[in-house]
Amino acid sequence: MCTLQEVCEELCNIIPSSKDKFGLSIIDKNLLGDACFTMLDIAVNEFFSSNWPRCHHLCKVLLDITWEHLNTGHWKDVAISWRYTYTFVSLLKAASEYALYKIGRSYALKEAIATCDMGLLMGAPVLDSILTKVVTQLQRLSTQTTESHSSQNIGPDTKCSTNIVTQLSDVPSLTPEYTVDVLQCPSLQYFMEHHVLAAKPVVIAGAMEHWPAMDLKGPRHWSLDYIKTTAGCRTVPIEVGSKYTDESWSQKLMTVTDFINTYIMDPNKQAGVGYLAQHQLFDQIPELLEDVSIPSYCGLGECADVDINAWFGPAGTISPLHQDPKHNFLCQAVGEKYLRLYDIKYTPQLYPHSGYLLCNTSAVDVESPDQDKHPLFSAAPYTECILKPGQMLYLPPKYWHYVRSLSVSFSVSFWWE
Numbered sequence: 001m002c003t004l005q006e007v008c009e010e011l012c013n014i015i016p017s018s019k020d021k022f023g024l025s026i027i028d029k030n031l032l033g034d035a036c037f038t039m040l041d042i043a044v045n046e047f048f049s050s051n052w053p054r055c056h057h058l059c060k061v062l063l064d065i066t067w068e069h070l071n072t073g074h075w076k077d078v079a080i081s082w083r084y085t086y087t088f089v090s091l092l093k094a095a096s097e098y099a100l101y102k103i104g105r106s107y108a109l110k111e112a113i114a115t116c117d118m119g120l121l122m123g124a125p126v127l128d129s130i131l132t133k134v135v136t137q138l139q140r141l142s143t144q145t146t147e148s149h150s151s152q153n154i155g156p157d158t159k160c161s162t163n164i165v166t167q168l169s170d171v172p173s174l175t176p177e178y179t180v181d182v183l184q185c186p187s188l189q190y191f192m193e194h195h196v197l198a199a200k201p202v203v204i205a206g207a208m209e210h211w212p213a214m215d216l217k218g219p220r221h222w223s224l225d226y227i228k229t230t231a232g233c234r235t236v237p238i239e240v241g242s243k244y245t246d247e248s249w250s251q252k253l254m255t256v257t258d259f260i261n262t263y264i265m266d267p268n269k270q271a272g273v274g275y276l277a278q279h280q281l282f283d284q285i286p287e288l289l290e291d292v293s294i295p296s297y298c299g300l301g302e303c304a305d306v307d308i309n310a311w312f313g314p315a316g317t318i319s320p321l322h323q324d325p326k327h328n329f330l331c332q333a334v335g336e337k338y339l340r341l342y343d344i345k346y347t348p349q350l351y352p353h354s355g356y357l358l359c360n361t362s363a364v365d366v367e368s369p370d371q372d373k374h375p376l377f378s379a380a381p382y383t384e385c386i387l388k389p390g391q392m393l394y395l396p397p398k399y400w401h402y403v404r405s406l407s408v409s410f411s412v413s414f415w416w417e
Ligand SMILES: O=C(O)CCC(=O)C(=O)O
Pocket: 311, 317, 318, 319, 324, 328, 330, 337, 401, 403, 404, 411, 413
């Protein structure tokens, strides 16, 4: 038997201690309907009675029902109450799984971590982002268990750190007069005047040297072992296919370790190209945020919010020519990327897709354009660069950019306003 008190203590007492502190009142009862809300109410009662198998079973049913609502119509039209429900139920299910793990179901700890990740990916934050806190603690407990097992089995010194192999492939030759300027840590004032106000891209070098992720000898250097240890058991969305405009492109959920083994380590690319792209990994795993640093230039923005996204993948990932609404620093932590850039004034020569969803994306295959379909494209002036580790590219809002990785690569983008 594992009591509610034990579960709550091991999860750092962050789970509310009684039903009335649970905060279910933010859910619109009418929207959920009587049957669904009653089932949720019973699941909470079972949770507070430490009836783990029953609570777990009800949560599975509730997540199935909620999943249907989350996947009907456009994501932006999904009522927030369904997303709150998904988060609350994920929390109950993860805590029940932890209790089941404590009474002998050894795989249930991994399940609890995956349950929290699904809640983080599909739900909406409740109770002061409780799922992030719970999963951080579950991950800590899981790492302690793994470490105690591996020290029993192989001893502490047998672990070696696998640096990410960043061999380059298909490197394009750049035309010197088209290459983007590279500046060594310009002053804020110079950067503001010559790049932000002039809406002109620039590569900044020497401004990422203090990142723990970049410190080859430090404990937080982004080796494969480090990424697996810090994030390996976490579930993330992976884009599969060479680019998101292809018919065969799809998305799937997998753990970071499975992603690395399948798409980064396999030199034959049997599974095709997989890309952990535009994912708010640092919100999901706040520990990783300690490895990077928001570029000080973002302080020039009027709004303090900065959207941080991870872009981790093998050589050959392609982000088709597209534009984003905010200022961007694309920071290269591992490996190299080729970028082709077009000023917004050349938009008519770039053939944006028609239709709401892809109107920020060009229909042109930048490195192999179809002259018949897109005759104006080849005359559009552009600049280009190969972004190297430790360099960050500034992109003004709406500036068109095409990105192809030349090696295994990990970039972090900072979008600011
Ligand atoms: O690195 C990539 O593949 C794309 C990055 C990008 O489009 C961005 O940061 O806005």
